[in-house]
Amino acid sequence: MTTLGELAQRFGLTLSGDPARQVSGLSTLVEAGPQDLTFLSNRKYLAALDDTRAAAVILQPEFAARCPVDSLHTDDPYLAFARLTALFDRAPLPAAGIDPRAVVDPSAEVDASASIGAGAVVEAGARIGPRTVVGANCHVGADCRLGPGTRLYPGVVLYHDVHLGEDCTVHSGAVLGADGFGFAPGPQGWEKIHQLGGVRIGDRVEIGAGTTIDRGALGHTVIADGVIIDNQVMIAHNCRIGKNTAIAGCVGLAGSTIIGENCTLAGGVGVVGHVELCDGVHVTGMTMVTRSITQPGSYSSGTPMEPTRQWRRNAVRFSQLERLNQRFADLEKTRHN
Amino acid sequence: MTTLGELAQRFGLTLSGDPARQVSGLSTLVEAGPQDLTFLSNRKYLAALDDTRAAAVILQPEFAARCPVDSLHTDDPYLAFARLTALFDRAPLPAAGIDPRAVVDPSAEVDASASIGAGAVVEAGARIGPRTVVGANCHVGADCRLGPGTRLYPGVVLYHDVHLGEDCTVHSGAVLGADGFGFAPGPQGWEKIHQLGGVRIGDRVEIGAGTTIDRGALGHTVIADGVIIDNQVMIAHNCRIGKNTAIAGCVGLAGSTIIGENCTLAGGVGVVGHVELCDGVHVTGMTMVTRSITQPGSYSSGTPMEPTRQWRRNAVRFSQLERLNQRFADLEKTRHN
Amino acid sequence: MTTLGELAQRFGLTLSGDPARQVSGLSTLVEAGPQDLTFLSNRKYLAALDDTRAAAVILQPEFAARCPVDSLHTDDPYLAFARLTALFDRAPLPAAGIDPRAVVDPSAEVDASASIGAGAVVEAGARIGPRTVVGANCHVGADCRLGPGTRLYPGVVLYHDVHLGEDCTVHSGAVLGADGFGFAPGPQGWEKIHQLGGVRIGDRVEIGAGTTIDRGALGHTVIADGVIIDNQVMIAHNCRIGKNTAIAGCVGLAGSTIIGENCTLAGGVGVVGHVELCDGVHVTGMTMVTRSITQPGSYSSGTPMEPTRQWRRNAVRFSQLERLNQRFADLEKTRHN
Structure with a gap:
């Protein structure tokens, strides 16, 4: 359990909202509840921002106006999120x-x-x-x-x-x-x-x-x-x-x-x-x-996935490519003659 | 060690043969000996059925007449076989x-x-x-x-x-x-x-x-x-x-x-x-x-296996496919002009 | 620590050089120092032989004249090297x-x-x-x-x-x-x-x-x-x-x-x-x-690695190969008519 004010200070984020608001977990924009912190790092999730029920969202300043709840601003919300995960990690550490x-x-x-x-x-x-x-x-x-x-x-x-x-x-x-x-x-x-x-x-x-x-x-x-x-x-x-x-x-x-x-x-x-x-x-x-x-x-290498029936036909043609190429070269020659 | 009669009753199979016949193991149609049970789940092994030396064969009723030894009938011999494997598993179980x-x-x-x-x-x-x-x-x-x-x-x-x-x-x-x-x-x-x-x-x-x-x-x-x-x-x-x-x-x-x-x-x-x-x-x-x-x-995706020498030629042509396609489109145009 | 003489005798190699010369390790032609033994198993590393600072080189007799340091001759230097590695292995062996x-x-x-x-x-x-x-x-x-x-x-x-x-x-x-x-x-x-x-x-x-x-x-x-x-x-x-x-x-x-x-x-x-x-x-x-x-x-199977942009275009064409082939067959027919 921590507060937005503490998080802003500790991670160098700019807070827009209530510094005393408490957060107890991290979650996604869609799943975050009223005690969860979340983040927006990709423009394609902007729609989810409008409906978020999170306590606060870490985001770039340009999206702050659109955010329906408190927000923490930074140029790199994903990096801020990565650093914040350490706070919420409950993995036990063995004793010395x-x-x-x-x-x-x-x-x-x-x-x-x-x-x-x-x-x-x-x-x-x-x-x-x-x-x-x-x-x-x-x-x-x-x-x-x-x-x-x-x-x-x-x-x-x-x-x-x-x-x-x-x-x-x-x-x-x-x-x-x-x-x-x-x-x-x-x-x-x-x-x-x-x-x-x-x-x-x-x-x-x-x-x-x-x-x-x-x-x-x-x-x-x-x-x-x-x-x-x-x-x-x-x-x-x-x-x-x-x-x-x-x-x-x-x-x-x-x-x-x-x-x-x-x-x-x-x-x-x-x-x-x-x-x-x-x-x-x-x-x-x-x-x-x-x-x-x-x-x-x-x-890269490889071939694209296709329905198997279709793939089988194309794959057979792959093993005839050298031959096809020669037949094609012959045909081109004919045209030029 | 169990008998065909016990197996028929326990697994809901119809027995054609001697209920007192003993079986001590499971094996394939080809390898089964006179104390082994086996099964026929695929029509392509029918030839092996004729020569089997098994104690009995689990099979679909339609093949019973052809079976040279005792048989246990079920619509799904493979499933019956799967369930029977539990009986013959000698893997040790750790004590509580x-x-x-x-x-x-x-x-x-x-x-x-x-x-x-x-x-x-x-x-x-x-x-x-x-x-x-x-x-x-x-x-x-x-x-x-x-x-x-x-x-x-x-x-x-x-x-x-x-x-x-x-x-x-x-x-x-x-x-x-x-x-x-x-x-x-x-x-x-x-x-x-x-x-x-x-x-x-x-x-x-x-x-x-x-x-x-x-x-x-x-x-x-x-x-x-x-x-x-x-x-x-x-x-x-x-x-x-x-x-x-x-x-x-x-x-x-x-x-x-x-x-x-x-x-x-x-x-x-x-x-x-x-x-x-x-x-x-x-x-x-x-x-x-x-x-x-x-x-x-x-x-599916991928290309078929070929002898390496042949594959190498086709693979080179793969990396020229876009070019081949354009040359071909050009040629088609010529034809239509 | 061993000597060239001992190695020659133990592994059936012919020594050209000082039997009392000591070697304490194995290394590559390039990295070997004056107490290291090395080997030449592939003609493509011949240039490195000229500059080696090794104590001695295991090589085929035909390259002995070119070797600037002592040498141990065998028809299969790679196999001799493989057997020699056992001598220099410091992996601990657990006690009985x-x-x-x-x-x-x-x-x-x-x-x-x-x-x-x-x-x-x-x-x-x-x-x-x-x-x-x-x-x-x-x-x-x-x-x-x-x-x-x-x-x-x-x-x-x-x-x-x-x-x-x-x-x-x-x-x-x-x-x-x-x-x-x-x-x-x-x-x-x-x-x-x-x-x-x-x-x-x-x-x-x-x-x-x-x-x-x-x-x-x-x-x-x-x-x-x-x-x-x-x-x-x-x-x-x-x-x-x-x-x-x-x-x-x-x-x-x-x-x-x-x-x-x-x-x-x-x-x-x-x-x-x-x-x-x-x-x-x-x-x-x-x-x-x-x-x-x-x-x-x-x-073999597969396709060659290419820059991704180029690969993408060719890969799309792979999934059209059957179609291309038919179009081509049509065109050939036209020509022959």
Whole structure:
């Protein structure tokens, strides 16, 4: 429970309305009740503004006159909303200290303000920083380093020699530092290439549930500061991801792929190995990236969804395209003769 | 070990043969031995019926005359087979009670008939219903609710405020309630939008191994009764899945996607955010769904598999389609002049 | 720390240089320092050879003259490098014995030289072979068998009746033996088909992080000797994978799919159910395999990546291909008249 006046002051917003009005939650324009705060960040929801029953709306000053209830003004309502969510988050934070059912190697260094959950295992030589949280049943391998304020949710596995910087978040089921997929063909079959590198992750990196980031074969796999990674993303050995790049769910990067800064890869994108994407590249969903990209911009592949019966006919024609093209070239020639 | 007579009575089948004949297992028409029961659900396996060595075959009455061994008649042999599998399942069921190596918060309510496995952690305020099974090393977050008869296999993670109804099954490695992928661009990079909603799952829902269902940003992520979800499916924040919909492996749904009732999404389908699929939509494997669907029916995208050499030529022509189309239009004009 | 002389002898390489020269690590041609060993396996890196500062280079005899430092000769430098990596791997190996915080059923047989980590659970009737490692917080279901030298990294889950042969490696987050996705449509919705088969995995199989291999419905799901499987691969019930086949990350195989020997499936490939790929099939990344393949060779599907604006125009034309084709046929007819 807080008041509009407190929120305005704390988040640098301009209040138009009653500073004593109380808000107890955040909601959407449509669903907000009389104790909820909401926001308008996209002109296409303007109609919903007229009918909102919210306590107050965060919006751009230009829409204040139209707002039927109190409002908080800012040039970037979505950013203000993002920051406000922290206030209303009721997710429990584990208490500091090592749970008696955790298993911490005597040679590991754990800051007194860190939290190690029940069933967690911390191996030899690991260093856990201040305010860092290692959730229940996590595994922190030998010589790992977790910076201040980093949080591993329950069931995360770090193999040995994985470093995470400050204020990172790793969601449950993520596995960092498993072996890269390296094998040489031998006379009897595949022979394993032991993966000798580690994983190096910067500050303020978020890693989604079930995501896997493999260790490097010789050098490290590297994720720069501010990178955000969604669930079930696969990052192979020796990839390097640049600052503030965003990677959506189910993306797969093959080995030694380099992604620049401020890129976005939408859901289900696949990138072949040993290619490089420059800064500022945006790849749309499920695109197959088979070569390096040297110009910023948006890239795509695939075909549009259609009713299956119709799609089948077009798809058959796809496999005749080269032939069609030749028949067409023949016909053009005829015309010109 | 049971007899044909008992099976006929218990499952409402009509027996043609010896009620005292014993069966000890289930198998396919081809592999069944003289103590196995089998079934014929598809006319294309009729030839195999002639040679079967099974103890008995479940089949439609019209095929009884052709069956060389005893038979059990029903209009839906596949459904009868499905129900019979329960009899022959030797999967061990954990004993009721809280394992002494589980960690249960004193404020959690655990029914006396529930089973909490070794290493499982149950957080404050959670409620575990009758006959519910929480497998070894699972994590049940604060204020979660698990209805009667629901089973979490070992290593499932529920974050706080995740509700599951009755008779749900969640397979190992699944993560329910991790943060949705919500960030606002700020002056220094991405700023996290705390995910304030929960996850609400109905009755008789099955969730596959390694599947992730994120919590909602403001409202909840909602899965209706009777939904079945395969392995490694990714369901983003605020999705809503309608009753009895089936989602096969490796499907990815982006945020706020709404899927109707009785839909089927085949393996590897991807759906962009903020679209809605009406009831009765079927999407074929690996289709990229980029818009809402308002008519029931089957939908597809992609191109057919070909030998790589041939595919390469056609694929190049795909990227010249717009140009080809213009050249063609020019040629048509010429003809008409 | 070892010497070139020792390496030459141990790995059957011919040394050109100082047998007493010491090497302490492995690195790439470009990054290797004066105590590192490196290798040249691909002619395209010849330029880097000229400038290498490595202690020595493993290479084919024909390039020895060009090498500015000591060299070790072999016909297959990449294979020699692969074998050498084992020497330099600093990954810690857990000590033999059952950790006091593991939970092992009295009826399970655990070899004295095996290692069972903290928080691991080994169920009734399981058999764990010599030198086998069950990592922390793993779950080994009832009647599982793990052959000699097999290693489960922390957090792996095996359901009941899963067999692994000798010298297998299973990475964290993998789930073997979860229920296949089998349901029959019933009057009230989906009815579960209990999955009665198990999982049978041969020798020297590697299974990546987060990979799921479901148990069979009636018979077993079978993975042959020498198969290597990357991260987040989904193998459905009753699949059979032939010897030495390699499956890259994010591949999905639907139920009852049969893959031959010595195949390679690149990242993100999807294969529909009930099809069969013969030996020696190679499928390129993200291909959708919708039918059986009876000839060895390389297969592909999809469209090439383009700038989004350009792609959109071509994609629209894809959905008009059948129409274009008919218009073209009409025009051809006109010409011939």
